Amino acid sequence: MRFEKYISLSLMLLFFSTLASAKIVFDSIRDGISGIYVMDDDGSNVKLLTDTHFPLSPSWSPDGKHIVFDRRDEPHNDHRHLFLMNADGSNIHRLTGPSDAYDDWHASFSPDGGSIIFFRLERKNNKNIPSVRLMNLESGKIKKISDLGVNQPTFSPDGKKIVFSPVVVIGKSGTDIWIMEADGGNPRELLPSPPQHLLVNRSYPRWSMDGRKLLYIESQYKRVEIDGDVDFIPQGFYYYIYDFTSRQSRRLNIPKDYRGGGIDWTDNDKSVVFSAVKIKLKEPLPRQHLVPYNTYKYHIASAKITRLTEHPGSDGAFDWISDDVLPVSAVDKKKVTWGMLKQ
Numbered sequence: 001m002r003f004e005k006y007i008s009l010s011l012m013l014l015f016f017s018t019l020a021s022a023k024i025v026f027d028s029i030r031d032g033i034s035g036i037y038v039m040d041d042d043g044s045n046v047k048l049l050t051d052t053h054f055p056l057s058p059s060w061s062p063d064g065k066h067i068v069f070d071r072r073d074e075p076h077n078d079h080r081h082l083f084l085m086n087a088d089g090s091n092i093h094r095l096t097g098p099s100d101a102y103d104d105w106h107a108s109f110s111p112d113g114g115s116i117i118f119f120r121l122e123r124k125n126n127k128n129i130p131s132v133r134l135m136n137l138e139s140g141k142i143k144k145i146s147d148l149g150v151n152q153p154t155f156s157p158d159g160k161k162i163v164f165s166p167v168v169v170i171g172k173s174g175t176d177i178w179i180m181e182a183d184g185g186n187p188r189e190l191l192p193s194p195p196q197h198l199l200v201n202r203s204y205p206r207w208s209m210d211g212r213k214l215l216y217i218e219s220q221y222k223r224v225e226i227d228g229d230v231d232f233i234p235q236g237f238y239y240y241i242y243d244f245t246s247r248q249s250r251r252l253n254i255p256k257d258y259r260g261g262g263i264d265w266t267d268n269d270k271s272v273v274f275s276a277v278k279i280k281l282k283e284p285l286p287r288q289h290l291v292p293y294n295t296y297k298y299h300i301a302s303a304k305i306t307r308l309t310e311h312p313g314s315d316g317a318f319d320w321i322s323d324d325v326l327p328v329s330a331v332d333k334k335k336v337t338w339g340m341l342k343q
Contacts, residue, residue: 024266024273024320025049025058025067029290030313036069036089041266041273041320043295043308049089056080059108059319060087064326068107068116073098082107082118082135087326095135096142104133106152108319111159114138119150132164132184145184152204155182157211163190165203165216174200177216190214191242191249199223199232204263209322214242215272217260226284234259234281239274239298253303257281261293264318272298273308275315290314 025038035051036058049058055071065087070080081097082104095116096104100123107118115136122129130149135142150164160182166175174194180187194200199221206215217239221232236256240249258276266273275293279285293316295309309315 026318027316060321062113163205262317266320
């Protein structure tokens with residue numbers, strides 16, 4: 001009897017630990033199909049959550065119980081709206097739309113989990129009108145907090161600021177990273193202006209857990225004319241950590257020919273996870289339909305790069321969550337973690 005209890009407890013703990021270790025949610029195109037997946041920090045235990053209607057840009061809720069993402073309304077309808085699902089991919093339901101009058105992208109949760117922030121593009125009088133919106137998940141009410149055109153709007157961990165990219169600045173080349181108050185007030189550039197002789201895109205801003213630092217990618221291109229057509233020749237791709245205290249950016253030792261497709265912190269800010277494809281610099285970009293972006297982990301202290309995925313598809317946007325908040329029960333979602341069980 002005691003042996004049977006021991007076996008049952010061991011199996012239960014193994015089941016709990018497996019559930020609690022899925023920390024990275026990401027979108028990926030594999031076998032020609034776009035889907036949202038979860039995997040462990042080391043790239044193992046990859047699991048497909050949904051591949052319906054081209055889902056993209058997944059983001060964890062703060063308690064790890066839900067994932068918000070955007071997808072098409074129908075297989076051949078390009079209009080995108082927001083959806084919510086459980087952490088295991090079940091119970092998918094709509095948050096916005098369906099509508100041909102607007103599209104919604106790049107949603108993420110507020111720190112308290114009660115709201116989501118996202119980018120909306122409306123069509124009125126043959127014009128595209130951008131805005132940043134905030135939805136209260138309990139009431140379903142949506143309010144506009146900014147008229148800016150943005151990608152990746154994300155709350156700071158204390159909920160006081162929002163960082164976003166890109167914003168096209170009139171009179172400047174490329175895009176930059178901006179910051180504003182939580183109510184949309186005082187929008188401003190965060191970083192020093194990039195070099196003017198290049199087209200510079202700064203993107204994928206990601207807060208550290210303590211809100212003191214910010215990850216981002218800087219892509220540099222040179223504008224050239226080839227046979228009468230304008231082309232942008234890649235000069236380098238750079239991965240930075242911006243420090244809010246010193247107001248300085250520190251470049252990570254990632255090869256500059258790794259063209260980035262998404263980035264986030266992992267290992268409690270000790271490492272970085274990113275998707276990239278190695279390309280030839282100072283040559284036109286490859287024209288193939290699907291470029292094989294795979295996932296890598298960069299350990300900040302040692303500068304060691306570890307490849308996590310290897311497939312002919314394309315990994316995209318990431319969101320990492322600490323296992324301290326991941327639920328271990330698929331039924332009742334109690335806040336019990338594998339770390340607590342080990343103690």
